[in-house]
Each structure stands twice: as C-alpha cells, then as structure tokens.
Amino acid sequence: MDNLTTILSCTIAAGTPMVYSICGDLVGQRTGIISLSMEGSMLCGACVGFGVAVYTQSLLLVILASAAAGAFIGLIQAYLSIDRKANMLASAFVLNFLATGLTAFFGISLLGEKLLGFNVIKIPLLSEIPILGKSLFSQDALTYIAFLLPVGIHLVLYKTRLGAVIRSAGESPEVTLAYGYNPRKIRYGAVLFAGAMAGIGGAQMSVFFTRNWANEMINGRGFIGSSMVALCAWRPLRSYMAAYLFGLAQSLQVFFQIKAVPISPYVTMMFPYLITLVALAITSMSKRPGMPETLKIVSEEMTDPIKKIKERKLLRR
C-alpha cells in the first residue's frame, strides 16, 4: 500500500512539468510550428520562477514571471521560424544553448537560496482517500492547474472559434486567411503560448518539485515533452497519458532499484527514454495520425528526403 502511494506520488511529481510542456507545444504544433526550444523555455521558467518565489513568495507572480521567461524564448523561436523561415530544429537547438548560458549566468545567486512557503494544499475529504488521496489531492497549486490544463486546452481547441482558427492555421492557412484571420499572428500567439506553458512547467519543477535551482536542471525534459506531442497524436487529453507515462517510468526506475529487482541499473536508467521511444514507435504506426497538414510537410522532408528530392526532380522536368 505504502509502496503504491510513493510510486504514485513520485509519478505525479515527475510527470507534472511534462504536462505543461506537452500541452504548450501541442498548441504550437497545431499551428504548424515545432518548438524544440521548450527545453530552453522550461529552463528559463525554472530559473526565473525560482528567483521570484524566493524574493516575493507570491504564487501569482511566480506563474506570471515564469510564463514571461518561457515566452521570451518562445518569441525568439517564433521570430526565427515564422518570419525568418529559419529551420525550426536548428534554431531551437541554438536557443537552448542560449537559455543554458543565460540561466547559468543569472541564476548564480539563486544556487544557494532556500525556499520558504509554497507548501502542498490538501483538498478536504478527497485527500483522505487511501492511496489516491495523498498522491492526487495533497499536491501543490501548479499540479492542480496541470490536472485541469489538458481539459481546458481540449475545450478551447475543439469547442471554441479560437480553437478552430488555431487548428486551421496548422491544417490550411489559406482557410484561416479566408476567414479573416492572419495565420502569422495565430502562429506567433501559439508559439508564445507554448513557451509560456513550458516556463510554468519549469517553475513547477524548481519551485514545487525539487525546491531548488540547479544549472541545466531540466535535463532533456523539454525535448521529451516536445516529442511526446506526437505520442499524444496532437490530442490534448492524451497528454495526461504521455506525461504521467514518463513520470511512471522515472518512478519505476527508482522503485525497481530500491526493491532490488534483478534488472541492471543500466537498463532501469534507460526506462523513461525507452518507454517514450517504444510508445512513439507504436503510435506512429497508427492508421489515424492526427498530424497537422503543415507539419506533415516539415516531417516528410525530414523523414523521407529521397522521396522529396525525386519529387522535385520530377517537377523540374
């Protein structure tokens, strides 16, 4: 029983930052822009969020500041990939190095800080439920928001006019234009939103999960989040599954070792990535991929360059 509670709590803790990054990038990818710079956005959000938490102790300011920090990286990504038509992946990698440098520089004074406050909020009655109570309803504010976030994004994407416009920007920008909206602005908004969400996810990690700022503390979670969007087949409700699958894998990585399950630690250490890879391989074979049309163009160029070259040669003839 106790084991189950611990595993579940650790799954939630490790998976929650991923919910933010997956949901954010999902909206961005829906408009046709992949933000691999989520890693950098999360890092900036974690650093700025932790700083604001230490000096103001205000949750609202933490959320706003970390969102702004994440969106700052998002803004550069948007400018480069939308206006300058730079390669999305290449520019994102450079942005991540920029974020690593910036946060290492500005985060120096935060390395020794001790965080006060920001405790868990127990939901009355619900937190008394055995096993689930402690892991699900005895959490911090940003985790509760993460529980609601995918539903919120689902509702916006599928039930509102704004959602339809966002989706159209990724499926066929001509239609967006015909409806009187500027796809460029929609994309900018979506990429900024992606960055902001990643920033908040980073803050969740530094302020609530580890309660510490450390250089490069995101350690690839932004990249994984970005790739998990495909695992969700671009559907927000599936981000619960993807994020907490990663969380569970990290949790089990530790659990198996504590219980001395005879599996090599080299294998358990691969768990989070192995599971992501296997899940990606399975879902990408699915017959009903939800990939936005404009992303397909990018994706096909990357995955099937020879076909593309042949097509071009045919066209030239």
Place this chain on the structure above:
Amino acid sequence: MKTRRLIALVLMSTLLAVLLLAGCGQAPAASTAPDSEKGTAQSTPVSTEASTGSAAKPGAGATKAAVLLGGTREDYGFNYACANFGKQLQETLGIEVIIKENVSDTSDAEGVIEELITQGCGIVVATQFGFLDATINVAGRHPDVAFYYMGNTDKNHDNFSVINGQQWDPWYLCGVLGGFVSEGGNIGFVASMPVPDVMIAINSFQLGAQSINPDAETHVVFTGAWDDAGLATTAANQLIGSGCDTIAQFQDTPKPIIDLCEREGISVFGCNSDVMELAPDVWISSMVCDWDGYMQPIKEAIDGNYECVFLQGSFSENLAKIARTGTRVTEEMNEHIGAIIEQMRADAFHVFEGPVYNQRGEVMFEEGYQPSSAEINTIDWFVKGVIGNVN
C-alpha cells in the same frame, strides 16, 4: 541558377570571414596593451612570464595558477570545494589564481587551457576526470607549465602530475556515523553512475555502517545522471518512503537532497563538500578533499623544484578528510571516528582488509588480505548488506 548561388555563397563566406576577423581584432584591444604586442605575446606564451625564475623546470616562478572546474563553483558539491582549493592556493602560496568555471570536458577544454596559459598561468590544475586527454595534450605543448590532475589515473609523466585524494577512508567514516545515527539501520544512498569512485563510496560506506550495526543495510539507487535535481528528489523521496531514516548521496549538486531531508527531518550526508550550514540540524557529515596535501608539491614547483608526482592517499597524506559533523553527532561518535582516524594516519587500519563478503555472502577478500589501490579501484560488486544491483 548555379552561378548565382555560387556568388551568394562566396559573398556570405567573405562576410563571415570579415566578421570573424573583426571579432578577433576587438577582443585583445579590450583587455590590455597595444595590439601589436599582444599578437607576439600570443604566439610565444608563458615562456616570458612564467619561467623567469629558473631555467626549464615546469611552473618555476609562476605568479598565476589556473583551476579548471567542470561546473559552477556554487554547486555545494565538488566544484564548490575546488573553488575553496583555489582560494587556499591563493592565500597559502600568495599567487594569483584564476578559477575557470563550467569548462566542458570535451576537446574544448584544450582551448580553455591554452587561453589560460596565454594569460600567464604557470600552474594548471584540472579537477574533473573528463579533462584528462585535454590536459595531457596541452602539457605536451607547454613543457614549462606544471600540470596537476585530480582524477584517478596513473598516466603521470614529465610536467603532468597526478594528485588524487582516495575516498574510501572518509567514506568509511561517513558509514560509521551512518551506522550510529540510523535507528532502523536502513540507509538510502542516492548514487549517480556505477563508476569506480561511486562503487568505492557505496562499499566503504556500508562497511563502516555495519562495523557499528551489523544489520545495517545500504539501499542504493542510481539516477544515471551526475546532476538531475528531479531524479535525485524522486529517488530520495522513494527511499524515505520505503523506510530509510538516513540518506547518503553521490551527486554533483547535493543541495536538493539536503533541503528535502531537512524538511522531512531525515539525517543526511553531503558529497565532496563541507556545507553543514545548509541544514545543521540534519547534517551528519561528508567526505571531502583535504587541500593541505596539495599545497606542498605546487609550492615546490613554483620554487623551481618541480617533480612529477603521483600522490594518492587520504588521512596519512593529508589528501582527504571528513567534513564537520552536525548536531546529531554526539561527542562519543566523534571520539569513535577520531580513534579510527588516528589508526588510518598510522597506516594501521585498512577499510577493505579481509574478510570482505559480497552481497551473496561469498568471501571476496580473505581474512587479513589487504587489496591494493588498483584492486579497490576495480571493484565491480557490492559488499554484503548493500541492497541494489550493479550489473
């Protein structure tokens, strides 16, 4: 079409070259001296500044030393301790010390070391294991500079010396303290990677713990990363959840786990640095390097008597020691480890002296057998009482 692209390419590369040249031109101008002088100084480094004292001995008369760190000095772990080493070097030997943080352990390190030598550093201290190749390569090009390497290797030659504090003695003492303070005898160990240094730490820790409490167990979790605050937190949380009342760790940044244990009221060990002030109420101790032993060879090099050294050891050589002990450690416990330290200094106590059993209870070192350093460094199994897998 093709020619137009070619022209564009040529134009772009010219632009790039011009920009690069402009960048190079500005950098020295901003630092010191007229440009022309700087140019010549760069081509013949150190020889002018560092070896003014005696003829050809490496590091002779050096006025500047460089300490290369693999991370930030504020990590409350190894780099923090190494930054203190830099300070001590400056205070005891009266030379200027440049502490270079966040040096990548790729071939980039070569460029960084070259740059430091250009700035006049006659002594270079490489603290991370990953700097090995880069340091050896640069050492070959600069016979007048003395290089000191802190990693565990026997590749010392000419102007490349190795000073390596051996960790098993202090880790054993940490284990002794762990055996004292852990009431349930369940100690969690958040390890990073299954490499020799970490294996030695875990094994010596368990040997120390079971010398006090024969039933003590060390539960090991490898995070697979030197520095992942999230995974370290998950590991420590689960270890505490599974009943461990004391946590030891081998992490580059020990602070997240120390903070966590402070909130939970769990006894905690640091790693590689004395940071008791972070949480004096739950802090037990930590293994740390003793920088005193590093000073003498470097002093001799500056005095013009450089010798290529290969120094290894702990208490007897003043190369490793144990950090301050926290409020949970009683006077008796301190006396107990004090007595062991005396024996270690007198070379009368050996951590891995047989009988040592592995996890399955098989004898690995026979009664009375003293394994050599090389044997200890290649241990790839856990001693009895360690719970966890390594292969």
